[in-house]
Amino acid sequence: MRRKHLVAIVVVIFLTWNFLMYYMLVSKNPGKLGSISVEDQLKILQGDIRHQLSHNSELLQHLQELDRKIHQTTTPVPYDANRFILPILLIACDRTTVSRSLDLLIKYRPNKNKFPIIVSQDCGHKPTADVIQRYVMEHDIKHIKHPNISDIHLPWPQKKFQGYYKLSRHYRWALNQVFHTFNHSAVVIVEDDLDISPDFYEYFSATFPILHQDPSLWCVSAWNDNGKLDMVSDDAELLYRSDFFPGLGWMMEKSTWLEIGPKWPDAFWDDWMRHPDQRRGRACIRPEICRTSTFGKKGVSKGLFYEKHLKFIKLNSKFVPFTQKDLSYLLKDKYDTYFTKLVKDTPEVTVAEAMSGHRSNMKALKILYSTKDEYKSTAKKLGIMDDFKAGVPRVAYNGVVSFMYRGQRIYLSPPPGWKGYNIKWS
Ligand SMILES: *[C@@H]1O[C@H](CO)[C@@H](O)[C@H](O)[C@H]1NC(C)=O
């Protein structure tokens, strides 16, 4: 028994010594051991290089991450919330009902120095000018008049679009006034047929720092294209990112105007903004419940559309103290992680199942679409807007359209592995 023990100990010591000697030799003269063939040496070298490469690419990623963080925090000039001025630009023409818009803009305005109202009037309509002038006297608003009210010469097929051409020309001039003549650093643009919600100013004040900070955002809009009464939840706090430019009460920064102003189009400016050449992958913030609604039937584009759609839009009536809330969840990195997971974890059903109400116990359901026709047919069945602009469905973010259907949240979503919008979908 003792002898066996001793032999075992000696063997262990011998093996350990051998192992140590070998290890020291290899680590001192790597690759020089006669016993390792050239082929093996090459393999070792290859391994070393691969290791080094992966280390380098990790380092590079780390550096890029750092660079991005530095840019995120230093590129936008920090702004002083107390001294920040956010002008409201009201685009007017020949409707004396502009007073209805102005009444609400003044009623809900918390501070006239912080939110100066500029009414820009085109069309030279005297009765409308007189109405606006009353507000200049009583409420200290600014009234500017587009100096060029001449007709725009258009060849015959375009003649019927005169109104769109004039509107675009007016926008260009008015925005140049705001940013170049008055030197403001941001603007909220409304038109003369809009009502606003009580928290309209609060909403734009609170989202401005997010817009300013996140280069992947280029606007904040008051509008939800699927914001009809029965298609939104009661949660007035709910905000989203949207790849679709909604317009209808929207904010942008001067930097955006400096970029798009010089190439501003002669007509159809909103669709032009939705084109990838202008949008360049950027998103807007939009609410669940609209902060504006339109009351005008007359307008260059809104006649039929108003009767069919716009008049059913729900205007928010609850005041949400947005400036006291943390809205950083809307920043791209945080939002994308959260939203992707949210949609991924939502149970998938067919349109028929969603409509049958059999799954009404679930909070949310997901319906997939892979083709344009699938999207359109599903949208029609569920009653949401079924059109695309530059391949983007209204309100979509990363292809996903979120809305309520009979009290249940629905995500109309492309399948996993989505490659981006197809500009040919229209
Ligand atoms: C007025 O607008 C028309 C059409 O956009 C343009 O051709 C013309 O030069 C403008 N006139 C002035 C004085 O800016």
Ligand SMILES: *[C@@H]1O[C@H](CO)[C@@H](O)[C@H](O)[C@H]1NC(C)=O
């Ligand atoms: C315009 O405003 C910026 C800051 O927003 C300021 O640096 C610049 O001096 C101003 N320019 C004029 C002409 O007032």
